[in-house]
Amino acid sequence: MKSKKLIVTLAMAISIGLGVTAYAANAEATNNTTTCTQQRVGxxxxxxxxxxxxxxxxxxxxLGMTDNEISTGFNSGKTIYDMAKEKGMAEADFKKALLEEKSNAIDEAVSAGNxxxxxxDSMKAKIESNSQNCIGIPGSKKGSMSKSNSRCLANS
Structure with a gap:
């Protein structure tokens, strides 16, 4: 009788554990996430x-910012766009300048024969497409983000 109770108790504990794990995994997967359609550029x-x-x-x-100002900005939770805006540059202008920087680097790689x-041209198209979803947080998780941050970082 004792061993029967022990087996039933263990079976219940395992069932509950598996149920909780499955629930947590499902909650994580459906926790207000959205998938971004970004392509790695390389x-x-x-x-x-x-x-x-x-x-x-x-x-x-x-914008004349220093490394210290940038680090302090990121550490206080600001995005690149927040910092640019504080210095008088609109988000759209910042994105344009960023695309220009990356395009120049690609042009140099083409000139060098790399x-x-x-x-x-393909890389530039991907970067421009990805920039539409950029949230301005370098190193952000790519692919899925919570809906509160539903735009993905343009990766490169």
Whole structure:
């Protein structure tokens, strides 16, 4: 009788554990997420510069921000766009400057023979498409984000 109660108790514990795990996994999957349709560009492989460095470059070169100001901004929860806006640059203007920076890097890679013109044009098209969903947070999780942040970071 004791072993029967033990088996029933263990079976119930396992069932509850599996149920909770399945519920948590389902809740995670449906927790107000949206999937972004972004394509990896591979810009860093071609130019040797990571995508977020281009954003920082625009902040430094066009707006005169320092590394310390940028780090402080990110640490306080600001996006690149928030920091640019504080310096008088609209989000659309920042995106345009960022696309220009990346396009120039691609043009240099084409000139250096690292990629073909067709590959460069393809990369530029992907970057422009991805930039439409950019939220301005370098290193953000790509692919799925909560609906409160339903736009994905344009990756490069």
């Amino acid at each position: 810009l860093s492989k071609v130019t040797g510069v990571k995508g977020y460095n281009y954003g920082e470059s625009v902040l430094k070169d066009k 990629i073909t013109k067709a590959e460069g």
